[in-house]
Amino acid sequence: MxxxxxxxxxxDSPLHRLRPQVKITALLAFTCAVAATPRxxxxxxxxxxxxxxxxxxxxRVPASWVLTRSLVESPFLVLALAFPFMVEGPEVSLGxxxxxxxGLWAGWNLLVKATLGVWAALLLSATTPVAGVLAGLSRLxxxxxxxxxxxxxxxxxxxxxxEVTQMRLARLARCDDPRFLxxxxxxxxxxxxxxxxxxxxxxxxxxxMAARGYTGRLPLEVGPAAASARQWTAALSVPLLVAAIAAxxxxxx
Amino acid sequence: MSxxxxxxxxxxxxxxxxxxxxxxxxxxxxxRVAVLGPNGAGKxxxxxxxxxxLTATEGTVRVGGLPVEKKTLAEIRRRVGIVFxxxxxxxxxxxxxxxxxxxxxxxxxxxxxxxxxxxxxLADVGLADLAERPPHHLSVGQQRRAALAGVLAMRPDxxxxxxxxxxxxxxxxxxxxxxxxxxxxxxxxxxHDLPYALQLCExxxxxxxxxxxxxxxxxxxxxxxxxxxxxxxxLPFGFSLETALAAMRD
Numbered sequence: 001m002x003x004x005x006x007x008x009x010x011x012d013s014p015l016h017r018l019r020p021q022v023k024i025t026a027l028l029a030f031t032c033a034v035a036a037t038p039r040x041x042x043x044x045x046x047x048x049x050x051x052x053x054x055x056x057x058x059x060r061v062p063a064s065w066v067l068t069r070s071l072v073e074s075p076f077l078v079l080a081l082a083f084p085f086m087v088e089g090p091e092v093s094l095g096x097x098x099x100x101x102x103g104l105w106a107g108w109n110l111l112v113k114a115t116l117g118v119w120a121a122l123l124l125s126a127t128t129p130v131a132g133v134l135a136g137l138s139r140l141x142x143x144x145x146x147x148x149x150x151x152x153x154x155x156x157x158x159x160x161x162x163e164v165t166q167m168r169l170a171r172l173a174r175c176d177d178p179r180f181l182x183x184x185x186x187x188x189x190x191x192x193x194x195x196x197x198x199x200x201x202x203x204x205x206x207x208x209m210a211a212r213g214y215t216g217r218l219p220l221e222v223g224p225a226a227a228s229a230r231q232w233t234a235a236l237s238v239p240l241l242v243a244a245i246a247a248x249x250x251x252x253x
Numbered sequence: 254m255s256x257x258x259x260x261x262x263x264x265x266x267x268x269x270x271x272x273x274x275x276x277x278x279x280x281x282x283x284x285r286v287a288v289l290g291p292n293g294a295g296k297x298x299x300x301x302x303x304x305x306x307l308t309a310t311e312g313t314v315r316v317g318g319l320p321v322e323k324k325t326l327a328e329i330r331r332r333v334g335i336v337f338x339x340x341x342x343x344x345x346x347x348x349x350x351x352x353x354x355x356x357x358x359x360x361x362x363x364x365x366x367x368x369x370x371x372x373x374x375l376a377d378v379g380l381a382d383l384a385e386r387p388p389h390h391l392s393v394g395q396q397r398r399a400a401l402a403g404v405l406a407m408r409p410d411x412x413x414x415x416x417x418x419x420x421x422x423x424x425x426x427x428x429x430x431x432x433x434x435x436x437x438x439x440x441x442x443x444x445h446d447l448p449y450a451l452q453l454c455e456x457x458x459x460x461x462x463x464x465x466x467x468x469x470x471x472x473x474x475x476x477x478x479x480x481x482x483x484x485x486x487x488l489p490f491g492f493s494l495e496t497a498l499a500a501m502r503d
Binding site: 129130135152154155156158159205208209210211213214215 | 301304333335339342347351359389403407
């Protein structure tokens with residue numbers, strides 16, 4: 001597993017078999033529906049979480065994997081925990097602390113919607129290889145320049161990380177003492193070298209692309225095949241259900 | 254018919270470094286030519302000129318009679334396929350098949366025709382079963398073959414390889430030699446790996462200090478020890494030219 005593979009977990013579940021463009025659309029629709037659900041409809045968020053849990057089970061993704069990867073949202077989590085103590089409003093007492101009810105609702109709103117969004121994104125990443133996501137986005141007519149930048153960033157970030165690791169090992173092999181402050185100088189110089197090398201590599205990559213007839217347009221239509229109506233129906237059924245619940249909770253609220 | 258004609262080619266880099274200092278070279282169709290020379294002799298600069306990737310300070314390059322100019326670049330780059338030294342610089346698409354399809358797609362091929370080209374090129378280099386793998390998961394030998402497939406898929410008239418044997422284990426080296434033998438129409442091998450040049454090319458050119466210093470049958474050039482020494486080239490320790498030539502005759 002390397003950086004360029006992203007979070008993909010190879011498998012052969014019905015979710016793995018869905019075309020990437022279908023899954024990306026479903027993810028977008030799901031996130032919008034979750035965001036549109038009133039925060040007071042606590043039960044609705046429970047239903048959404050259960051739906052996602054079911055899909056994770058279908059894709060054979062273990063809960064521990066989802067929870068560790070969810071740590072990416074911890075900055076939001078800190079903000080959500082801070083809200084009840086920062087926002088003005090009617091106060092309630094929680095043991096020895098007092099928090100504002102407005103802040104509590106705001107924190108809950110952020111926490112639950114961010115978490116569901118991260119889980120849905122993890123579901124896409126776990127069942128779709130990076131190349132598939134890019135191909136799906138191209139199928140959905142995402143601007144080509146963004147796709148090119150993303151594709152190159154993924155491809156060469158991997159090489160740059162490998163290079164930095166190699167340089168670190170080479171420093172260690174020459175008795176570098178990698179303690180924090182002592183390391184900083186060598187690390188900074190190393191990063192400078194990596195920057196120059198990456199710049200020069202950029203030139204070589206361009207040369208080798210130009211040698212194969214590149215004139216500024218990436219022929220990215222080497223993408224996935226069209227998805228069948230059945231695939232679209234299957235993938236969109238979950239976000240449609242979520243949208244229906246969101247609409248219902250909005251009406252009764 | 255000439256595959257490649259180079260006349261009075263000079264190249265001066267912006268920092269004033271004179272990399273090529275009047276190169277004349279004619280290569281016939283179907284010829285296999287090794288461009289030998291020590292590090293810094295101008296070999297890679299010369300190779301970049303074959304496909305118009307650098308602009309000549311002076312002199313002309315013609316590929317199959319067509320001069321390398323701004324308006325002929327697309328056709329020139331179809332005719333000349335370059336396999337670069339580092340596969341990491343060349344393989345950049347998410348999967349091997351996408352990468353091999355990059356060149357032909359730039360030529361305007363789409364759909365089934367493109368898929369057929371990619372499949373044929375991958376079959377030629379023996380990588381058909383790795384088509385959907387990301388290139389960085391392959392071994393160096395496989396990466397170099399994938400890079401070659403990306404060039405063969407454009408059906409070039411001349412295949413140019415820059416140090417193709419670098420970092421390869423002996424088996425990968427032999428595989429690549431066999432594939433180059435079978436697939437390259439006209440071959441230019443830029444290298445300082447003399448046994449590899451002998452194995453693949455009947456003609457060799459020594460490039461030193463930006464000029465052609467010698468040009469002749471590879472076996473004769475490699476037998477001229479004083480000539481090799483003058484240009485900082487040497488056969489590997491223990492290598493016997495007689496044994497190698499005898500093995501090639503069998």
